[in-house]
Each structure stands twice: as C-alpha cells, then as structure tokens.
Amino acid sequence: MNPPSSNPTRFNYRSQLRLEAGCDYSAVRTAAQTARQWLAEKKLTENELAELELLLVEVGNNAVKHATTETHKQNIVFDITVGEFEIEIQVTDHTPGFDWPEQIDLPDVESEHGRGLFLIQSLTDHANYLRSRRENVTVLRRRRATVIGQPPSVEELKRRLAEADSALSDMTAELSSSYESLVALFRYSAELGKHIELRDFSNRLLRDLIQIAEADYAVLRLASPDGRRLETLNVQPDTVGALPALNLAGDINSVETEAARTRQDIWFSPEEPLAKADPIVALAGNGCGLCHAFSFADQLVGTVAFGRFATDKPFSAAQVNLLHTFIDFLAIQVVNSRLLDERTAARVTRRELQIAADIQRSLLPATLPACPPFEFATVCQSALQVGGDFFDVIQTADGTTLLVIADVMGKGVPAALFAAVLRSTIRSMPQLFSQPGALLEAINQTLFDDLSRVDMFVTTALVYLDPQHGRLVSASAGHCPLLVWQPKADATGPAGNSGFPLGIENHTKYPQTVTPLPPGAVALLYTDGISEARNEAGELLGDHNLADILSDIARTNQRAQTGKKLLQERVAAFSGKAAMADDQTFIYIRHVQ
Amino acid sequence: MNLSLHENVLEVHGLDCLSATNSADFRNRVRPMIDAQHPIVQVDCSTVRFIDSEGLGALVSIRLLHPTPLVRKLIELIHFDQILELTP
Numbered sequence: 250m251n252p253p254s255s256n257p258t259r260f261n262y263r264s265q266l267r268l269e270a271g272c273d274y275s276a277v278r279t280a281a282q283t284a285r286q287w288l289a290e291k292k293l294t295e296n297e298l299a300e301l302e303l304l305l306v307e308v309g310n311n312a313v314k315h316a317t318t319e320t321h322k323q324n325i326v327f328d329i330t331v332g333e334f335e336i337e338i339q340v341t342d343h344t345p346g347f348d349w350p351e352q353i354d355l356p357d358v359e360s361e362h363g364r365g366l367f368l369i370q371s372l373t374d375h376a377n378y379l380r381s382r383r384e385n386v387t388v389l390r391r392r393r394a395t396v397i398g399q400p401p402s403v404e405e406l407k408r409r410l411a412e413a414d415s416a417l418s419d420m421t422a423e424l425s426s427s428y429e430s431l432v433a434l435f436r437y438s439a440e441l442g443k444h445i446e447l448r449d450f451s452n453r454l455l456r457d458l459i460q461i462a463e464a465d466y467a468v469l470r471l472a473s474p475d476g477r478r479l480e481t482l483n484v485q486p487d488t489v490g491a492l493p494a495l496n497l498a499g500d501i502n503s504v505e506t507e508a509a510r511t512r513q514d515i516w517f518s519p520e521e522p523l524a525k526a527d528p529i530v531a532l533a534g535n536g537c538g539l540c541h542a543f544s545f546a547d548q549l550v551g552t553v554a555f556g557r558f559a560t561d562k563p564f565s566a567a568q569v570n571l572l573h574t575f576i577d578f579l580a581i582q583v584v585n586s587r588l589l590d591e592r593t594a595a596r597v598t599r600r601e602l603q604i605a606a607d608i609q610r611s612l613l614p615a616t617l618p619a620c621p622p623f624e625f626a627t628v629c630q631s632a633l634q635v636g637g638d639f640f641d642v643i644q645t646a647d648g649t650t651l652l653v654i655a656d657v658m659g660k661g662v663p664a665a666l667f668a669a670v671l672r673s674t675i676r677s678m679p680q681l682f683s684q685p686g687a688l689l690e691a692i693n694q695t696l697f698d699d700l701s702r703v704d705m706f707v708t709t710a711l712v713y714l715d716p717q718h719g720r721l722v723s724a725s726a727g728h729c730p731l732l733v734w735q736p737k738a739d740a741t742g743p744a745g746n747s748g749f750p751l752g753i754e755n756h757t758k759y760p761q762t763v764t765p766l767p768p769g770a771v772a773l774l775y776t777d778g779i780s781e782a783r784n785e786a787g788e789l790l791g792d793h794n795l796a797d798i799l800s801d802i803a804r805t806n807q808r809a810q811t812g813k814k815l816l817q818e819r820v821a822a823f824s825g826k827a828a829m830a831d832d833q834t835f836i837y838i839r840h841v842q
Numbered sequence: 843m844n845l846s847l848h849e850n851v852l853e854v855h856g857l858d859c860l861s862a863t864n865s866a867d868f869r870n871r872v873r874p875m876i877d878a879q880h881p882i883v884q885v886d887c888s889t890v891r892f893i894d895s896e897g898l899g900a901l902v903s904i905r906l907l908h909p910t911p912l913v914r915k916l917i918e919l920i921h922f923d924q925i926l927e928l929t930p
Contacts, residue, residue: 275863300912303893306862306892310895360899364898368895
C-alpha cells in the first residue's frame with residue numbers, strides 16, 4: 250500500500266486538494282478518509298462529508314477493479330475542488346478502464362455486486378467518464394448543500410466578493426488557454442445544417458483536430474451506402490499519402506475495419522502494434538494512436554484514425570474526448586450532406602417525370618378532326634405522373650382519318666420517348682393509312698432495332714375510318730381487340746385478329762380486318778387499363794363485362810361525347826374506391842344516324 | 843467485528859465500516875455461520891461509520907439493527923429495504 254500524499258493547493262477562488270493513492274482498496278479508503286478530513290474544514294454538512302467520502306471510494310474502487318495487470322497499478326490521483334456552490338471530484342487512473350453505460354440500472358436485488366455506478370450517479374449532479382488508452386478521468390460534480398444560518402457579515406461578503414472577482418479573472422485565464430478548441434467548436438456548430446462541401450469541411454476539421462490534439466496525421470473514411478466498404482474521404486496532411494478503400498468483409502486486418510465492425514475505439518501502440526498489412530503502417534509507420542468508428546442512428550457512418558509518429562505519446566483522455574466531440578459534428582454533416590444529395594436526386598427525378606409528362610401531353614391531339622358520318626370522343630388518364638398509353642387521330646389533307654391507340658411497355662421518360670417516336674413514324678407514312686396491316690408491318694420494321702435494343706415493346710391498334718363505305722379497317726399489334734356493337738344484333742363482339750406487339754419479331758405480318766359500322770353502331774378502341782380495371786375486392790372488369798357495358802350504352806343511342814362519359818362512369822363505378830392501377834385510355838367511335 | 847450467538851440468532855457487532863476493504867472477510871466469517879440452527883443474522887449497524895457498494899452487496903439476506911441515517915439512506919436508495927429488515 251502506498252501512503253497517500255497530500256499536496257493541498259490553494260487558488261484564490263476555490264480550494265483544491267490533490268491526493269495520490271496506490272491502486273488497492275485500502276489505499277483508496279485511506280485517501281477518501283484524508284479527503285474527508287480536509288473537506289470537513291470547508292464547512293460542509295455531515296451528510297455531504299459522508300456522501301463525498303463514499304463517492305471517492307466508489308470511483309477509486311472502480312479503478313482498482315479494472316487494474317488487471319501490475320503495469321496498470323499506477324497511483325490513482327484524486328483532485329477535489331471545492332467552490333462556493335459546487336464541489337468537483339476528478340479521479341485519474343491508468344487502468345484499461347471500462348465502458349460507462351448510457352443508462353445505469355440497479356442489478357437484481359439479490360445480486361452482491363454492480364451498484365457502484367448507480368450510487369455515483371445518484372449522489373452527483375453530473376458524472377462523466379473520459380477514457381483513453383492509458384488514462385481515464387472520472388469527473389463528478391455536485392452542488393453544495395445550502396446551509397441556513399446567520400446572515401454573513403460585511404467582512405465575509407467583502408471576502409466573497411473579492412473571491413468571486415478573482416475567480417472571474419482565473420476563469421478568463423483558463424478560457425484563453427482553451428481558446429483554440431472553443432473557437433473551433435463554435436465555428437463548427439455554426440456550420441451544422443448548412444449546405445457544405447463534405448471534402449472541404451472534413452479537410453478543415455481534420456487539420457484543426459491534428460493541431461488541437463497534437464496529432465501527426467488523420468485518416469477519414471466513410472462507409473459506402475451498402476455498408477460493405479470503407480471509402481477513403483480524406484488523409485491529412487495530404488503529403489502523407491493516399492489510401493485505397495477497405496472491404497469490411499475482407500480479410501485485411503486493420504484497426505479501421507476492426508473499429509467499424511466493433512463500433513469501439515481501437516488503440517495502437519508499440520505494445521499493441523498494428524498488423525503488418527494494416528494500411529496505416531504503409532502510411533505512417535508504427536507509431537501510436539486510435540481509430541474511432543462513428544455512427545448515426547445506429548448506422549455506421551465512417552471511421553477516423555488519429556496517430557502520432559512517436560511511439561511513446563498516446564493521446565490523453567481529454568484529447569480523446571475532444572476528438573469524439575468534433576467527430577460527432579462530422580457525423581451530422583456527413584448525414585446532412587447525404588440527405589441533401591438524396592433530395593437533389595429526388596428533385597431531378599421529379600423534374601424528369603415532369604418532362605416526360607409534358608412530352609406525353611404534347612403527343613395527344615389538341616383538337617379532334619371531324620370525319621362525318623363518324624364521330625368520336627377520347628379519354629387518356631394516367632395512373633402515375635407519366636404513363637405508357639397514348640392515342641392519336643390523324644387526318645390527311647384529303648380527309649383520310651386514322652385512329653391510333655398504343656400502350657408502350659413501361660412508364661416514365663423512356664415510355665414517353667418511344668410514344669413520341671411511334672407517333673412520328675406513323676405520321677411519316679400517310680400513304681399506308683388506308684392499309685393498317687401494311688402500316689403496322691412497316692412501323693415494326695422501322696422501330697424493331699431500337700425497341701429490341703432496350704428490350705421494350707409496344708402494343709398498338711390502328712383503325713382507318715372509311716366514311717365512304719361506312720366501315721372500319723383495322724389491324725392490331727398485340728393490342729386489346731376493337732369492340733364493335735352492332736345495332737341489328739344488339740350485341741358487342743371483338744373485330745379481327747392480332748399479330749405480335751411491335752418490337753418482338755422483325756418480319757411479322759399483321760392481319761387486316763374490315764368491319765362494317767352502319768348508322769347507330771359503336772366501336773371502342775381501348776387499352777388494358779380499362780378491361781383490367783379492378784374493384785375493391787380485386788376482381789377484374791374483363792373483356793366480357795366491358796362488352797356488356799358497351800352494349801348498354803350504345804343501345805341508348807347517345808352522342809359519342811355522352812357515350813364516352815357514361816363509359817367512364819361505369820368503369821369508375823365498378824372500381825369503386827380501388828386505386829387506378831394502370832392508365833386508362835379509349836376512343837369511342839360512333840356512326841351518327 | 844465480533845460475532846455472538848443468542849439462541850437461533852447470529853449477532854454481528856462492532857463493525858466500524860463495511861466496504862471493499864473488509865466485505866470479503868465479512869462474507870467469509872458470517873456466511874458459514876448461517877445454517878438451520880441460526881437462520882437469522884442481525885448486524886448491529888450503530889457503529890458503522892462507512893459503507894460502500896461492496897459492503898452493501900455483502901448484506902444480502904441479513905437483518906440490520908440500528909442503521910445510521912447514511913446506511914439507511916443508501917439501503918433505501920438501492921432498494922435493499924425490500925429484502926432487508928431494518929430495525930431502528
């Protein structure tokens with residue numbers, strides 16, 4: 250047992266005592282008793298004295314418990330400061346230390362150990378544990394009890410005033426010595442939440458930290474978005490060299506991957522040297538330092554390693570605490586910066602969708618030409634911002650009219666672009682409008698290479714209106730059938746057969762069907778968003794039901810506009826509150842009586 | 843620390859402190875005495891001037907006599923009053 254040595258030091262504004270004790274229970278107890286005698290002179294209450302003595306013993310005993318080897322059994326240093334309103338205890342030990350839990354709970358009531366930290370927490374107003382490799386500092390503060398008694402004399406008040414005055418100037422002196430750290434802290438807190446360039450920010454932060462913590466180099470890495478790699482963001486000073494990324498699942502034994510995996514500070518020194526293959530050895534040799542992994546909301550954000558070339562100067566507890574504080578700023582900035590990038594990407598996507606929607610809108614005919622005795626009405630409703638449906642009504646100078654309906658596989662910008670290409674291609678072949686089968690064949694050959702290169706296809710149906718003969722000439726490339734209601738039969742049925750969608754087979758033929766459309770008859774071109782509309786129970790509308798609905802409406806002999814509206818209402822009534830899953834597009838064609 | 847037996851009660855007197863320095867000694871001497879003939883242990887706490895978390899741990903399943911205010915406060919703080927009988 251080492252006898253405790255007492256070197257009471259008096260400051261102007263506060264009383265301070267330093268005691269050293271050997272690293273064993275008896276020495277700790279003796280030191281606590283000595284401290285109690287000294288504290289008794291400071292007009293503390295009996296209760297305060299007893300509890301402070303207990304606090305000193307508990308903190309000291311913690312150090313004794315964690316001194317695992319002889320080398321760790323260096324003296325424990327107790328610094329006690331008694332101020333006017335507060336008492337501070339700092340206990341410095343040189344043991345491996347322990348993890349101070351975030352929440353301190355009592356153990357099971359039958360347990361014989363594990364109550365020390367709970368007592369410390371319960372008997373103090375503030376408890377902090379600063380841990381570094383060879384030095385741990387426990388800092389405890391508690392307010393002094395208020396003693397009600399005689400009011401102080403004028404001399405006593407004068408003395409206290411002088412003490413307070415002196416305290417202020419001492420504190421100013423202390424603040425000046427921490428000026429550098431404080432200025433940096435304020436500067437970085439002012440930057441939090443602002444849009445910053447991460448590399449610049451980390452450059453400045455690492456340079457400042459190297460200076461403040463007296464380090465020789467720093468390596469900052471960020472976890473890749475999939476969490477599998479540590480990518481190098483910054484090495485300071487940059488003259489030290491560059492480092493390749495580290496694979497977290499890889500077999501390279503490095504302090505950085507270990508810190509990232511365990512989320513704990515990993516220290517290195519000549520006694521616990523870096524692995525030979527550790528990238529830091531190649532960078533800075535075998536000095537001493539530590540690697541700290543930092544997280545946000547339980548997600549690993551990155552690691553930062555600080556080191557010194559010298560082998561005998563590990564970072565102190567205060568320096569490590571400072572590094573942690575600053576790296577917390579960095580973690581917030583990294584997360585902010587990533588969120589900002591995601592927001593920007595989302596904005597770009599929104600803008601792209603807006604462009605696609607604009608393209609799609611521009612493809613639809615602004616006005617519908619007249620083609621007596623036929624009349625038609627159209628609907629094009631997108632389920633999402635941009636769909637793959639489109640229709641066109643093209644009339645040439647000689648009055649020839651072609652109806653086009655198409656569904657491009659996929660959605661968004663690519664679908665909109667292909668719809669635009671399809672539209673232009675059809676419009677460039679007016680000579681084939683009266684032969685929709687041949688027209689589809691020509692379109693397929695023109696677009697086949699482009700479509701197959703991006704693995705896309707388009708279903709489309711073309712209907713040539715032949716007013717002279719009161720009939721429709723149609724062809725389909727994998728599209729929903731043209732439905733026709735014939736007044737004489739009072740029945741709706743599909744007209745014609747279909748070929749492959751565009752983009753599936755290069756040299757494909759498309760059968761062409763001629764369907765008479767006598768006065769009062771109605772035809773419907775639609776996309777599968779109509780026939781595959783679902784109700785709240787998830788059931789499909791189906792081609793059969795759609796044909797029945799068309800019969801119901803056509804039978805009432807309404808104008809095309811009214812017929813269109815009724816059909817929309819019937820489909821909406823079927824869907825009920827079920828969300829529209831696909832685009833709904835149709836062209837309602839009627840031979841006016 | 844003195845131990846004495848009165849019928850089926852083991853009494854512990856003269857404890858100056860119960861802490862990390864002597865909790866092992868306390869356990870080693872008191873525990874073996876607790877048996878079917880002496881199921882009750884009473885610790886006279888009137889002389890205990892200091893107790894720490896290790897000392898508190900050694901008190902599991904023991905009756906305390908005359909605890910000083912500090913001892914009582916700490917016993918209650920760590921909820922030991924649920925398993926220990928405090929006799930004023």
